[in-house]
Amino acid sequence: xxxxxxxxxxxxxxxxxxxxxxxxxxxxxxxxxxxxxxxxxxxxxxxxxxxxxxxxxxxxxxxxxxxxxxxxxxxxxxxxxxxxxxxxxxxxxxxxxxxxxxxxxxxxxxxxxxxxxxxxxxxxxxxxxxxxxxxxxxxxx
Numbered sequence: 001x002x003x004x005x006x007x008x009x010x011x012x013x014x015x016x017x018x019x020x021x022x023x024x025x026x027x028x029x030x031x032x033x034x035x036x037x038x039x040x041x042x043x044x045x046x047x048x049x050x051x052x053x054x055x056x057x058x059x060x061x062x063x064x065x066x067x068x069x070x071x072x073x074x075x076x077x078x079x080x081x082x083x084x085x086x087x088x089x090x091x092x093x094x095x096x097x098x099x100x101x102x103x104x105x106x107x108x109x110x111x112x113x114x115x116x117x118x119x120x121x122x123x124x125x126x127x128x129x130x131x132x133x134x135x136x137x138x139x140x141x
Contacts, residue, residue, distance in 0.1 A: 002022045002056075002057075003022070003036075003037040003038070004020035004021060004022055004037055005020070005021060005022075005024070005035070005036070005037040005038075005039075005074075005075060005076065005077055006018075006019070006020060006021075006075060006076045006077070007019065007020070007021045007024055007053055007076075007077045007078075007079075008076070008077070008078045008079065009051060009053065009063055009079040009081065009084060010078070010079065010080060010081065010084070011065075011068075011080075011081040011082065011083055011084040012082070012083070013083075016063055016084050016085075016086055017053055017061060017063070019055070020055070021053045021054055021055050021077075022036075022037075022054045022055065022056060022057075023035065023036050023053075023054040024051065024052070024053055024054070024077045024079075025051070025052040025054070026044075026046055026049075026050075026051045026052075026070050026079065027046060027047055027048070027049025027050055027051070027065075027124075028044040028045065028046055028047070028070060029044065029045045029046070029047050030044075033070070035070075035072055035077050037074075037075070038074050038075075039072050039074065039077075040072070040074075041072055041073050041074065042072050043069065043070070043071050043072070044069070044070045044072075045067075045068075045069060045070075046065060046067055046068045046069060046070050046079070046081070047067055048065065048066045048067055048117075048120050048121055048124045049064075049065065049124045049127070049128075050062055050063060050064055050065070050087070050124065050127060050128040050131060051063045051065055051079050051081075051084075052131065060135050061086065061087075062086075062087035062088075062128050062131050062132045062135070063079075063081075063084050063085065063086055063087060063128070064084065064085050064086075064087055064090055064124060064125045064128040065079065065081040065082070065083065065084045066081065066082050066083040066084075066121055066124075067081070067082040067083075068080045068081035068082045068084075085125075087125075087128040087129055087131070087132040088132065090125050090128065090129055092125075092126065092129050095122045095125040095126050095129070096122070096126065098118055098121070098122040099118075099119055099122035099123055099126065101118070102115045102116070102118040102119035102122060103119060105118075
């Protein structure tokens with residue numbers, strides 16, 4: 001049996017996941033980080049992106065987050081997200097529309113930070129959906 005670490009993924013609104021996992025991969029500000037059981041403690045800021053919780057060799061949950069903190073202890077990994085959603089609940093059509101609207105707005109005004117943020121968030125949601133889809137395809141689901 002593989003070693004596991006307790007993982008909590010929470011946002012201000014809700015708890016999205018609490019349980020044991022073999023590995024956690026998160027999008028930190030300085031790049032993607034992978035956490036295995038017994039990892040050295042650290043704290044990192046998370047940027048808009050995805051958190052992948054590898055529960056077992058054939059089960060993974062993918063979450064979209066819009067930033068937050070990652071706290072790692074040897075036996076516990078905590079994701080404190082500003083906003084988070086399970087990738088299976090994301091609306092791909094809405095994310096595509098938001099991304100296209102943000103791209104059009106950016107073309108008109110390159111200094112608009114809200115457009116850039118909307119584009120980043122929509123792209124991250126689509127990446128989480130794509131990762132979930134590719135993982136399910138590999139497992140034949």
